[in-house]
Amino acid sequence: MRLTVERKPAKVLPDTKRVIARFFFNGEERAVELIKKILKLDKDEVFGLVSPMLQDFSKRHRNITRKLFRHCERVKQDIATAGGDYNKLDDFTKLLIGAYFTHEYSIESAAFFNPSIVPDPDQTNLEEGQLRVIISFRAVGEGHVSSVVFRRALIDRHNNITVIPAGNYIDEAENIHNVIYQKRLFLRKAEEADINPEFLKSVTDRLEDRFDYDQLKGLVLEAKKDATDQAMIKQFNLMLALSDSYRRITFSKDTDISDRVIFPISDFESKGIEDARFVKFTDDNGKTIYYATYTAYDGIHIMPKLLKTTDFYEFKTSPLHGAGAKNKNLALFPRKINGKYAMLSRIDGWNNYLMYSDNINEWENPIKIQCPEYPWEFVQIGNCGSPIETEYGWLVITHAVGYMRKYSIGASLLDLDNPEKEIGRLRDPLIVPNPDEREGYVPNVVYSCGSVIHNGELILPYGLSDHSSGFATVNLKTLLDRLRHGG
Template identity: 65%
Template sequence: MRLAIERKSVKVYPDPKRVIARFFFNGEERGKQVISQVLKLTDQQVFSIISPILQDFSKRHRSITKLLLKNYDKVKFLLKTLEKDESEISHYTKLLLGSYFTHEYSIESAAFFNPSAIEDPNQTELEDGERRLIISFRAVGEGHISSIAFRRVLIDRHNNIHVIPSGNYIDEAEVVQNATYNKELFLEKALVSRIDTSIVAELNATLTDSFDYLTLRRIIMESQQQEPDPLKDADLERVLWLSDSYYQITFSMDTDISDRVIFPISEFERKGIEDARFVKFIDDDGSIMYYATYTAYDGVLIMPKLLKTKDFYSFDIGPLFGAGAQNKNLALFPRKINGKYAMLSRIDGYNNYIMYSDNINVWENPVMLQTLKYSWEFIQVGNCGSPIETKDGWLVITHAVGPMRRYCLGACLLDIHDPSIELGRLDESLLIANPEEREGYVPNVVYSCGSIINNGELIIPYGLSDYCSSFATVNLDALLHRILTPFKTN
């Protein structure tokens, strides 16, 4: 008989009111035209325009004046071309200019799906059996641009799900570009990113074994000035885009987790940050780090990336390297296996692989772990988040694609000491879209990026047809038994 899966009534829907204020720029000519028009206004006219804007948008953004001044700073270089001295410009005029180069973007107006559950670092003031989680979501807005958004969830002692309401504001982080790069790994990623081999060879001859962002930028600018060449300059710009893929971001300490959004920053992820798989990683010395693997997408190429944080306020982000850091579906094990980091992947697009590494950023030698077996997974199989350690082995929730490109969830169990050994796999789907779940942006899809165990049950947050999200639970012992003891029909 089939496993008893309980679908929770809780659903988390996209909310178009969740907006961020972003820089808006249509080129230097349009920019100069706008600035010249604003500078013709009298002080009284400026105040009469900006005052109601500040009153209106202060209700929608935590510090609208700070945002407007920040965007003014990005275009003030155009003042020189207009022969205007910045010292002559009033504070209100700067705010008004900033408003013309700002627009609102609704981060989750289209979809809010593919959730990943992680234990909240703060587990204080809870009753027995309760647990506080952070759930990450893939939020999609205009232009199908994906970002990472968060909600806090409380699980009570009966495993009822309580999604804490989000705050009134949502903020992007401050970005710090201060990475130090390893030349060999950086140039390897440049080749994968289809940057011309002659450019890579030139950089190899110029750069030291390790270098920083400012050094790289100086070398590229000097090369552009010495030999102006539109095609070469375009490739050199792509090298800078690649360097922008390494960054640190920091959120204000006065933000709630639901106030924070990780929005695409570098050009190599300008079309989206997709399907973050979060894991609480415990190192050999007992220290804890929260990691997430995700896919960066620039509209043509995808780049696997790694995010790490200790507190969900500050994050370090950079690409992953190696022959195993290809395609999508990378998921890190929550601890080292026999002294090495371990990762699941799907490098060929349709089979599951496993790989090990001494360096969490470099992944080589992927080994086939699972291939297509059952009819409901004949198109592809992949993971739905990091493996979960249980008494019987590593529990992996999988996704599979079958007829009519229908996505469903499955499960398998890997050996605790050697997870390259599959101990068992469900011979039927664990979760499949029911009639109420099958309609959405992409019909007939259920998908998850990370589950968690609590009070003897596996709690699966999952996306419904690439539109919204919900939760399902299954008894853990029953699931493990079913994986290890396939159901036999007469």
């Protein structure tokens, strides 16, 4: 039977109107001089500036005053240096100061691509054959900074896809640094991040085996006060950045999922949060947890990280450790295999590896399971999201790179009990960029970070040349038959 891929008409395009209000700071000296000018204004002048500003920007942001007050508080020390007293300032002055330390950032002005898809935790009020899903995307804005954003979609009984329009606002999460660290794992990741071992020991020797963010930050800032050597100051900053890699982030319950953006915060992800691969994971007692592996990037270091949520309102993030947690392209299996977590990776950049672990954050002993075999994948092969369990094996959607750096999407089938064994692989790609898909920020690329099975078909969202996203479906039985009987 012919293997046919149907491209769906639904498309998701970047929208320049999707903006967040971010803190903006251009150096202490300029900040102090700016604040001095603001403090010289009389009350009528302040009100005359604040009133139209609020009328203008309140239409673009939910509770803009809360953000402005927060940004004013972040320059409290600079206000003191400028001769002011933060606690004695009236609200309008605080709002004006906050506004001068705020800028709008269009999170998806450059691209909206590399989607991942999972069933929505809420499947109520649906008709027979429908499935409600959550789709994550990699949004890219000014400076090529990537963040994770979401849309909700509905798949009907004919597998037609309707992406629910985004809301009017978008907002960053509130960040809560109340994570408890394990010293052993923290030290290991610090060494991988090129933090000087002697310096590291001088700080962490004063910590217990388990410690919290405030304890660590207090020790680092205390030691940093007396530092004059720039190389040593860099080490302090690296440690603070690493501590920010462990965090819990929460969104207000009155936000729609399209309102929520997970934006880079720590220095270790300052250049972006890339290609989140979400998976609906079922643990040993039947509980559902949504995990996502993603890449944090600071322009030099690549840090694989794990995102965890049960409701898409609260997320916990932490780095992944070990010899197998290198490079990009990690994807978690949706359940344990033979009592262990299982993960795909591409530690060398061009082959697929498999790892097992008793600890979801630690990954050692990667086993090479796939190498480039066909011309369209000669350069590299990797996964396009977490494996999907079928009656005949683990269905792995792959990406591959051939001549002219042309990306294609393929498929493989791995043994259910022993995923090291490849049952079959398509000889030809499922999807290659067609003439309407090959132009974008990076030409000739189709790429996905996750798929689902519904109504007997594989539903595959995919990025179009690092610009926008589309959807395709393929008959599951035909695909599995092809994989089982010769590709």
